[in-house]
Amino acid sequence: MTVDRILPTDEAHDLLDLATELADRELAPKAAGFEERAEFPREVLRTIGRAGLLGLPYAEEHGGAAQPYEVYLQVLEILASRWLAVAEAVSVHTLSCYPVAAFGTAEQRKLLPDMLGGELLGAYCLSEPQGGSDAAALSTRAVRDGDAYVVSGTKAWITHARVADFYNVFCRTGGPGPKGISCLVADAGTAGIAPQAAERTMGLRSSPVAQIAFEEARVPADRLVGGEGAGFTIAMSALDSGRLGIAACAVGLAQAALDYAVGYARERQQFGRSIIDFQGLGFLLADAATQISAARALTLAAARLRDAGRPYSIEAAKAKLFASDVAMRVTTDAVQVLGGAGYVSDHPVERYMREAKVLQIVEGTNQIQRLVISRALAKG
Structure with missing residues (x-):
């Protein structure tokens, strides 16, 4: 069924046409096979990124397309109609770029072109085994030690846990409650960051979800986003x-x-x-x-x-x-x-x-x- 859409610009129409063409060519024919094999489509995400569809709502100066959310969401809908796991991956990645884009320092924002271009895939580490909905009660802790934070704890239900290149880690640097929470952007290869076995999920089998253990992982202090206490x-x-x-x-x-x-x-x-x-x-x-x-x-x-x-x-x-x-x-x-x-x-x-x-x-x-x-x- 063709959806009758009213879009704000000719550029937005072109973007949706591009998304439809890409989804029909790269997503629809592959979805069933990848889901059956529980295989993550990393190259498909790179293709989407190189087509300019991973950074749609972000500023052009950082490698984005400066599109309104109204347009971005319609692109996401088109992708989801062909392969939900890929659309969810785009949504999660877009979410993962947000802390640096909205609250990051000028130096941290130098990461954005690779993030928004699809070369670096992100994950969002908020939930924990004992505190999914109660985010203010998270217990993963980061202690300042010289020029780094030492992070210890476990995150749960993390999409892209085994395939991401960077993690937004929400952790406690202060006292109890939301004011004690901070956000660190950690490279996935950091020593002490240990993704666990992937969960065996009912659906979205091509999208890996797992716990991540932080075992005294040292994250550079210059990867703190927004200052201590800004995480919540x-x-x-x-x-x-x-x-x-x-x-x-x-x-x-x-x-x-x-x-x-x-x-x-x-x-x-x-x-x-x-x-x-x-x-x-x-x-x-x-x-x-x-x-x-x-x-x-x-x-x-x-x-x-x-x-x-x-x-x-x-x-x-x-x-x-x-x-x-x-x-x-x-x-x-x-x-x-x-x-x-x-x-x-x-x-x-x-x-x-x-x-x-x-x-x-x-x-x-x-x-x-x-x-x-x-x-x-x-x-x-």
Whole structure:
């Protein structure tokens, strides 16, 4: 199904055309094989970076494309509709570049051209085994020792844990609570940084997720971003943008599931006619199409607030919540439309359904999103 998009510039139209061409050529034909082998598509990410699609929302002076978030999210949606793991990788990498881009020193920002060009892949180390949603309670500690910080602790559920070139490490340099948290950008090859065995996940199998142990890893002090105590502020502001990325991924995945289900329903014959002509099934697909359009509109509305420099945190939470719930519902319904065929891996909808579940969990569970929204309502 062709999505009718209104874009702010001709350049944005060209970017979406480029993203569509690249996704059709480099992503769609490879997704099933890489997922089956649980193989990370590092070269695909380099290709995306060299095409200029890894640094879309960042400044041109640092190697980015200076595109509004409204455009970046639509590129992300296109990638997700062909291969969610790659779109999620782009979203996570974009999130990983944010601390240096927004809070880094001039010297630290010299890393950005390689980050945004795809030569350096990033990971975001915030969650811990005992504190996923309660980020302010993290226990990984960094102690200043001369010209370095010595980092000890364990991070959990880290996307790109075994393949990243750099890690944003949120760690405690001060007392308890959010004011004691700082952010370090550590090279992945630093002695004492030890990624553990990859988790065996339900979906996104080509995207490695693992714990990372920090065993007295010495990170140069000049890799401290934003000063001591700034880490929690950096983390939370980055997550607002990251939630929009996940919302866009959810819209793309849901659109892929709907398109496949519609195509199947047009071809599948029962009782002498296409099954899409039966009202029970046709209405199911109509509801899915409506929900996807609503999720897309909500996501892009939040992006426009961000682009305008206005508060968008609550709208980002709404978009992530609604879009990921829609993706779960639509992918489940797509399996139902295909019936028994939907339950076998010959068709991609069973993979779509497995993948949709993680979107309700990452970048803050949907329960956390509801908490964020309800607290805002309570404050008035």
